[in-house]
Amino acid sequence: MDFGSFLAAPEIEVKVITYRDIFQDKAMLENRFGEEYRDLSAVIKLDPADLKQLSVKKGETVI
Amino acid sequence: MCEEPDMEKNYYVCTGCGLLCDDIEVESEKNVVNKVYTACRVGVAHMKETRGEVNFRVDNKPVDEATAIKEAASILKNARNPLIFGLGTSTNETQKIAIELAKKINATLDDPSSFCLGPLAEALIQDKLKTCTLDDVRNKADVIIYWGTDPSDSHPRHLSKHSYFPRGSEKQRGWEEERTAVAIDVRKSHTAKICGNYFFQIPPKGDTEFIDALIAGLSGKLPKTSYNYPPKKILELANILKGAKFGVVFVGRGLIYSLENLEPLFKLMKILNEKANFHLIPMVGNYNTMGFNENLFAETGYVNSVKFENGTVKHGPEYSIVESLKAKTVDAALIIGSDPLLILPRSISKNMLEIPVISVDNCETLTSKHAKVYINTAISGVESGGSAIRMDGVKVNFEPVIETNNPSDEVILKKIMEAL
Numbered sequence: 001m002d003f004g005s006f007l008a009a010p011e012i013e014v015k016v017i018t019y020r021d022i023f024q025d026k027a028m029l030e031n032r033f034g035e036e037y038r039d040l041s042a043v044i045k046l047d048p049a050d051l052k053q054l055s056v057k058k059g060e061t062v063i
Numbered sequence: 064m065c066e067e068p069d070m071e072k073n074y075y076v077c078t079g080c081g082l083l084c085d086d087i088e089v090e091s092e093k094n095v096v097n098k099v100y101t102a103c104r105v106g107v108a109h110m111k112e113t114r115g116e117v118n119f120r121v122d123n124k125p126v127d128e129a130t131a132i133k134e135a136a137s138i139l140k141n142a143r144n145p146l147i148f149g150l151g152t153s154t155n156e157t158q159k160i161a162i163e164l165a166k167k168i169n170a171t172l173d174d175p176s177s178f179c180l181g182p183l184a185e186a187l188i189q190d191k192l193k194t195c196t197l198d199d200v201r202n203k204a205d206v207i208i209y210w211g212t213d214p215s216d217s218h219p220r221h222l223s224k225h226s227y228f229p230r231g232s233e234k235q236r237g238w239e240e241e242r243t244a245v246a247i248d249v250r251k252s253h254t255a256k257i258c259g260n261y262f263f264q265i266p267p268k269g270d271t272e273f274i275d276a277l278i279a280g281l282s283g284k285l286p287k288t289s290y291n292y293p294p295k296k297i298l299e300l301a302n303i304l305k306g307a308k309f310g311v312v313f314v315g316r317g318l319i320y321s322l323e324n325l326e327p328l329f330k331l332m333k334i335l336n337e338k339a340n341f342h343l344i345p346m347v348g349n350y351n352t353m354g355f356n357e358n359l360f361a362e363t364g365y366v367n368s369v370k371f372e373n374g375t376v377k378h379g380p381e382y383s384i385v386e387s388l389k390a391k392t393v394d395a396a397l398i399i400g401s402d403p404l405l406i407l408p409r410s411i412s413k414n415m416l417e418i419p420v421i422s423v424d425n426c427e428t429l430t431s432k433h434a435k436v437y438i439n440t441a442i443s444g445v446e447s448g449g450s451a452i453r454m455d456g457v458k459v460n461f462e463p464v465i466e467t468n469n470p471s472d473e474v475i476l477k478k479i480m481e482a483l
Contacts, residue, residue: 015267017250021216022104029079029108032405032428 012050076461077102078152078444079109081347081454082197082218082225083461094465096445103219110445110464112426118439128438128470128478135397135421135436136482142395142419144370145170148384149401149423151349154449155458157473158351158358161399164480166371171393174355175348175401177367177383179316182325183345184356185366187456192332195311195342196455197224202231206307206339208245211270211317212346213252218454222257226313243303247273248317263300266290270321274331277301281334310341347454350444354452388414397421397479399472400443402428423472440472447471 119131214221276286280301422434
């Protein structure tokens with residue numbers, strides 16, 4: 001079932017490119033169950049134009 | 064009274080990544096590392112990795128070492144087709160014991176290179192690609208390409224110690240005048256930012272076409288791509304590459320994951336060496352993945368994904384960790400210094416939860432938390448010594464920085480062998 005068809009907000013297709021950075025690697029070595037590693041591993045950056053198209057506001061759930 | 068300055072300094076090797084930096088100074092007291100000099104952010108974290116007490120568990124209950132070893136041996140003995148996986152952060156000596164162990168118990172043996180840079184390591188070991196050492200790069204390289212890799216983050220001292228910023232014996236004017244750094248990637252990484260105007264951003268999976276276009280540009284033809292990359296920019300890149308007296312291509316997973324096979328890369332290296340002088344070095348992540356590939360190749364003729372069976376060896380993708388877990392062909396797993404539950408997709412790694420797992424690791428991981436047997440070992444390169452193969456194929460020996468009560472993975476594997 002196309003669940004998206006029931007959503008009122010507009011949808012966009014995104015390609016997620018994953019990568020690590022030095023801060024995430026350091027946090028993982030220090031504690032892979034720590035808050036710092038979790039915070040650095042759970043971020044998706046979006047282009048400002050795409051964010052505008054989604055018309056989401058700060059604090060809203062997007063997925 | 065002033066103390067005489069200590070002119071004799073002890074330099075240690077950092078085993079935090081495939082660079083194996085050998086100029087690290089450490090201050091330690093009572094077998095705790097207090098200060099680390101010269102290393103990068105990741106290296107410092109690696110050498111100061113927080114340690115718990117010596118820790119052996121069976122079914123999540125603390126046990127002594129002998130009980131853990133006995134249980135591990137019993138799991139391996141009773142398995143029809145056990146998997147041995149990991150070893151990228153183990154010494155050559157440990158890897159050779161693991162190969163012997165795999166032979167003894169007719170195991171499937173694999174390491175992370177089967178889903179990382181394995182094909183490239185195999186081609187280099189078989190002399191199918193021209194390579195050089197990082198010392199050659201520092202002393203001679205004038206054109207450096209970072210393709211699908213971001214060493215500023217993954218191998219933080221790569222640019223400063225070896226590839227771009229240093230003044231080498233034949234490159235005294237350094238990066239300002241004598242070196243050109245090029246980045247080809249799907250995103251503007253920190254390394255790409257350093258490369259400035261020589262950053263070529265391509266779409267995901269666009270590498271093969273970019274290679275074809277670059278080969279066309281190098282051959283004096285008009286470079287074309289379906290994603291309309293400006294031909295002028297590709298021709299500009301081709302001209303830089305043609306002028307290289309000592310060029311190096313550093314290849315990362317970004318490029319390898321994008322290619323169906325290595326043929327486009329072979330073609331590119333061939334034409335680059337017809338027009339100029341180019342070498343290739345893989346951007347190996349773990350400190351001794353190259354060692355595993357070399358050691359297994361010396362023993363079997365393959366770099367990963369093997370299955371031992373009564374003195375014979377089989378090889379193929381079906382013996383990789385990904386395919387053997389997918390097909391559920393392995394019925395026990397000995398994981399050494401790796402965390403498949405973290406690094407593999409859940410749809411594949413979840414099958415590991417259905418079989419008994421022995422985790423041999425220096426720290427608690429998702430895999431160790433779900434293992435039937437957990438054996439906490441010394442940190443290889445910090446608390447135990449040995450030798451390893453650097454990402455460019457150079458052998459590096461290292462001594463432990465501090466002493467520990469934790470056994471090394473080498474000792475643990477020997478004891479498991481004896482218990483069998």
